[in-house]
Amino acid sequence: MIPSNGLCVGLDVDLEKIPLHLRGRADAIVAFNEAIIGATRHVAACFKINLAFYEQYGKAGIDALYATRELCGSAYVIADAKRGDIGNTSSAYAKAVFDDLNADAVTVSPYMGSDSVEPFLAVPNRMIYVLALTSNTGSHDFQRCVVDGAPLYERVMRTALAWKRKADIGFVVGATHAAELAGLRASFPDVPFLVPGVGLQGGDAATIRAANGAGPAVFNVSRGLLYMDESENFTSTVRAEAERLAGLLA
Amino acid sequence: MIPSNGLCVGLDVDLEKIPLHLRGRADAIVAFNEAIIGATRHVAACFKINLAFYEQYGKAGIDALYATRELCGSAYVIADAKRGDIGNTSSAYAKAVFDDLNADAVTVSPYMGSDSVEPFLAVPNRMIYVLALTSNTGSHDFQRCVVDGAPLYERVMRTALAWKRKADIGFVVGATHAAELAGLRASFPDVPFLVPGVGLQGGDAATIRAANGAGPAVFNVSRGLLYMDESENFTSTVRAEAERLAGLLA
Numbered sequence: 498m499i500p501s502n503g504l505c506v507g508l509d510v511d512l513e514k515i516p517l518h519l520r521g522r523a524d525a526i527v528a529f530n531e532a533i534i535g536a537t538r539h540v541a542a543c544f545k546i547n548l549a550f551y552e553q554y555g556k557a558g559i560d561a562l563y564a565t566r567e568l569c570g571s572a573y574v575i576a577d578a579k580r581g582d583i584g585n586t587s588s589a590y591a592k593a594v595f596d597d598l599n600a601d602a603v604t605v606s607p608y609m610g611s612d613s614v615e616p617f618l619a620v621p622n623r624m625i626y627v628l629a630l631t632s633n634t635g636s637h638d639f640q641r642c643v644v645d646g647a648p649l650y651e652r653v654m655r656t657a658l659a660w661k662r663k664a665d666i667g668f669v670v671g672a673t674h675a676a677e678l679a680g681l682r683a684s685f686p687d688v689p690f691l692v693p694g695v696g697l698q699g700g701d702a703a704t705i706r707a708a709n710g711a712g713p714a715v716f717n718v719s720r721g722l723l724y725m726d727e728s729e730n731f732t733s734t735v736r737a738e739a740e741r742l743a744g745l746l747a
Numbered sequence: 748m749i750p751s752n753g754l755c756v757g758l759d760v761d762l763e764k765i766p767l768h769l770r771g772r773a774d775a776i777v778a779f780n781e782a783i784i785g786a787t788r789h790v791a792a793c794f795k796i797n798l799a800f801y802e803q804y805g806k807a808g809i810d811a812l813y814a815t816r817e818l819c820g821s822a823y824v825i826a827d828a829k830r831g832d833i834g835n836t837s838s839a840y841a842k843a844v845f846d847d848l849n850a851d852a853v854t855v856s857p858y859m860g861s862d863s864v865e866p867f868l869a870v871p872n873r874m875i876y877v878l879a880l881t882s883n884t885g886s887h888d889f890q891r892c893v894v895d896g897a898p899l900y901e902r903v904m905r906t907a908l909a910w911k912r913k914a915d916i917g918f919v920v921g922a923t924h925a926a927e928l929a930g931l932r933a934s935f936p937d938v939p940f941l942v943p944g945v946g947l948q949g950g951d952a953a954t955i956r957a958a959n960g961a962g963p964a965v966f967n968v969s970r971g972l973l974y975m976d977e978s979e980n981f982t983s984t985v986r987a988e989a990e991r992l993a994g995l996l997a
């Protein structure tokens with residue numbers, strides 16, 4: 498199952514940035530996410546839940562993670578986990594994100610190779626987004642290393658596309674690399690991309706949407722959408738911005 | 748803080764492999780780990796808790812993860828998490844493993860580069876083990892890709908050693924690559940290594956110990972130690988094997 502093209506809303510919760518009236522509440526994470534999901538689900542192609550932002554709050558954060566997944570209901574949910582380990586360990590991670598958390602898609606790191614991704618790829622009706630060219634500055638350290646005349650991220654994509662799978666496969670390509678995105682889209686016209694980094698990380702919505710062209714892609718916005726307004730009326734601000742971004746990214 | 752050289756006991760819990768009398772108990776994970784820790788701590792240089800094996804059991808697994816960390820007490824604890832994300836997200840992961848879980852060390856993936864590892868490296872008195880050459884077959888897919896005449900895993904090590912840090916830094920080098928371990932030890936005589944893959948993955952304890960020579964290293968054994976005996980007397984079996992392995996790996 499491949500998510501519809503368009504806006505992906507990243508539920509990266511940060512208790513120091515949420516509206517003032519919610520701070521200090523025991524259910525702050527869930528209350529905030531419920532408001533964000535309610536204000537954006539009519540235009541969101543999918544939601545992305547980055548596990549780090551929940552794990553940072555310990556056991557209470559994990560409770561909020563599961564509650565947030567429930568709040569997404571029938572919407573398409575990407576577990577942004579960037580997991581990857583030896584085979585039997587990745588099987589345990591696949592169980593965690595698919596069986597327990599009931600995510601539709603997951604992000605995985607390719608560094609450990611085929612058997613570290615296979616347990617995710619073995620699950621039918623899910624989407625596995627493998628990290629290729631990420632949105633951060635560190636993407637220059639290893640992902641662009643030249644291997645046999647091409648960047649490592651391209652080697653990762655060509656190799657991973659040949660792996661046996663029951664799940665669908667796609668790649669993470671950061672919105673901060675518009676030229677490379679356009680090039681990858683020309684090489685891989687039908688491969689799904691998850692494009693993070695629109696907004697505060699520097700990716701311009703209209704530019705990156707144009708660079709992607711007609712291929713299947715979801716464009717993630719997190720901080721640039723969630724923390725625009727600290728007032729009690731934050732949902733109207735978030736709703737309007739989500740509609741604007743969804744229009745640009747459709 | 749660098750762990751003492753020797754045996755690392757990997758607490759990779761699998762409820763389908765624990766002794767028969769513990770299966771089905773609500774506190775099975777914690778009861779099993781308590782027995783394993785008790786039977787090995789007199790010879791273990793450290794314990795390694797792989798988060799996947801706890802996450803696979805959902806919220807109850809996370810409770811067991813925290814309880815297991817408590818049971819380790821003052822022993823040196825490595826959180827085997829293989830995390831790595833953009834800067835602000837890796838900061839959240841660092842908070843989770845260090846502030847919440849109170850681990851002494853963590854494993855991280857280098858694929859996303861400098862800013863994905865920096866938040867871990869910024870924490871004093873901890874050890875960051877960066878994945879270099881892992882123990883699994885997939886390590887041949889990308890880690891051995893040749894970049895400027897040397898394998899990517901070596902590029903990762905040389906690059907990471909130059910990163911600014913308050914924490915200590917070390918690398919994961921799998922026990923299934925004895926020749927490469929010996930070569931890396933010659934190039935990096937004083938850099939700490941975490942060497943997984945002794946036992947069921949194929950790494951021979953005496954061979955790998957010899958390949959490492961005098962450098963700082965801990966050698967992890969998980970399944971090959973934990974699941975030797977399904978009987979009620981499993982702790983005697985585990986204790987004897989841990990003592991034998993610790994002797995070989997000291």
